[in-house]
Amino acid sequence: MLNLEKILLHYTNRLAGKSVWLKGSILRSIWLLPESMRQPSELRSVLNRLAKLQKSVFFLNIGANDGLSNDPLREFVVGYQWSGIMVEPVGYVFRRLQRAYCNFGNVILENAALAEQNGVKEFWYLKPSKMMELNYDQMGSFSKEHLMKFDKIVPNLEGRMVKESMKCITLASLLEKHHARSPDLIHVDTEGYDFEVLKQIDFSVPPKVIVFEHEHLSKADLKASHDLLMRENYLLAREGGNTIAYKNLPAGVTQLKLDR
DSSP: OOOHHHHHHHHIIIIITTOHHHHHHHHHHHHTSOGGGSOOOHHHHHHHHHHHHOSOOEEEEESOTTSSTTOTTHHHHHHHOOEEEEEOOOHHHHHHHHHHTTTOTTEEEEOSEEOSSSEEEEEEEEOOOTTSOTTGGGOEESOHHHHGGGTTTSTTHHHHEEEEEEEEEOHHHHHHHTTOOOOSEEEEOOTTOHHHHHTTOOTTSOOSEEEEEOTTSOHHHHHHHHHHHHHTTOEEEEETTEEEEEOSOOTTSOOOOOOO
């Protein structure tokens, strides 16, 4: 069967560029496709189970970018009216996020970086450019050395980098600031800082689903992340560059194997 979703996503990246309206329109057309024309996704299966389990889902999206690019939550925010908080530090990306979610009163947008303490910390990212590789605006980190790993795919990488004293907030302070309850779902994409975010989660009120990008973690942090979640009795799986962790979901969820 033709994988129409894969084709549409390709043209979303290539043609939609930074147009929030066009990108959002293409994504909506993807969601209407029959399942046979969509890319198989264990993550989408887990999120569908969460949506069926409870009517009201509250999420945190840490490192949200524009809320459209490679974001598995948008479909559920639109389709199920999920509420949540989206955190994005980089100013010009955050402004696109604002345009993408300007009509969603149930979603709070926070222009900051999640960190181990409140305050200000040096943050590196790439300045906007029409000549750059796709998804360059997803490259942002507290570590300049981490960004330099992309020097083979981004011409003159160091010359395109910006250092900014970024406003930072902890996970606990973020929830307190917005008078938010404990999240049902946490999605983390922070370019190698993901384990530091996981360590801030209050597991006394555990999220049912945690998704984080593991492909930029060191081997030690990857193992520590998985060990932390397994101690909290989460089932784990890898899909692409992400780890999916879930618990307290109906038995209908496929038992996933962690390829360690």
